[in-house]
Amino acid sequence: MKAMETMWTRADRWRRSCGLDDNDMRRDVxxxxxxxxxxxxxxxxxxxxxxxxxxxxxxxxxxxxxxxxxxxxLERVEATIVKVGEAEGRRRVTVSWTAKDGTPRTGDYTTWRGAEVGDRLIVWAGGGTVTNRPxxxxxxxxxxxxxxxxxxxxxxxxxxxxxxxxxxxxxxxxxxxxxxxxxxxxxxxxxxx
Known part of the structure; x- marks a missing residue:
């Protein structure tokens, strides 16, 4: 019972604070x-x-x-880093891999991560692009x-x-x-x- 009174009291207080009452002290403004x-x-x-x-x-x-x-x-391939260069504070990494048809491929991508020549990593290649994000x-x-x-x-x-x-x-x-x-x-x- 007390909780119900408290709820109605709060609701009434909120109603009055919003101006939904006949308060004579309220001005037109x-x-x-x-x-x-x-x-x-x-x-x-x-x-x-x-x-x-x-x-x-x-x-x-x-x-x-x-x-x-x-x-x-994009297809997931295992590639080898063949070249690492600096490009505007980031690393420009060149990787090589063998495509499904057996032809060797290379591609470049830019990363913040450390990379060393000879490291093997997973990249996604396709559509003329290579990226290290899935x-x-x-x-x-x-x-x-x-x-x-x-x-x-x-x-x-x-x-x-x-x-x-x-x-x-x-x-x-x-x-x-x-x-x-x-x-x-x-x-x-x-x-x-």
């Missing part, structure tokens, strides 16, 4: 700020889901295409799509948030002017004998 804030929140809630859904769908479809392309074109997995696609959706929601939220900040600043100035006028009127009254 308070009501205007609250209504425009709710309007901007509604704009965000109407804009963010479709924008996020579009971003997620686009990034996911692109990622799935890249997954399929890399799975179809083909893209579905997990990476899902993470990138979720990140894009979150970024789109944040981007959709920035303009309404900025407008609300400007609105609040303007309403605060008006509120302070009204407050100062009330104090001046109160001070001008004669109190006492």
């Amino acid at each position: 308070d009501r205007v700020q609250w209504r425009l804030g709710v309007l901007l929140l509604m704009v965000f809630l109407c804009a963010a889901p479709p924008l996020s859904a579009h971003a997620v769908r686009s990034v996911h479809e692109s990622g799935v295409r890249k997954e399929r392309y890399e799975a179809a074109t 083909p893209r997995g579905h997990t990476q696609t899902v993470v990138l799509a979720a990140s894009a959706g979150t970024g789109a929601a944040l981007a959709a939220g920035l303009p309404p948030l900025g407008l609300y900040a400007l609105l609040r600043r303007r309403c605060d100035r008006r509120r302070y002017r009204l407050w100062d006028a009330e104090w001046a009127r109160f001070d001008s009254r004669h109190i006492g004998p």
Whole structure:
């Protein structure tokens, strides 16, 4: 029973703090700020889901295409490092391997990792490229799509948030002017004998 009272008390406190009451002490500027804030929140809630859904769908479809392309074109090969050079603070590694048809192949890729001539390592080759990272997995696609959706929601939220900040600043100035006028009127009254 006590938990239920506490819940209703909190809900009522939240309702009053949002301005959903008939408080005579609220000024028109308070009501205007609250209504425009709710309007901007509604704009965000109407804009963010479709924008996020579009971003997620686009990034996911692109990622799935890249997954399929890399799975179809890249093959895992065991290669030997034949040359290591420096390129803009990174290592330019040349590797050689034997293709499935028995022809010798070479290719270059850039890496941060240490590499020595003669080391044997696993690389992925195909489509005229060589890389030391495996083909893209579905997990990476899902993470990138979720990140894009979150970024789109944040981007959709920035303009309404900025407008609300400007609105609040303007309403605060008006509120302070009204407050100062009330104090001046109160001070001008004669109190006492």
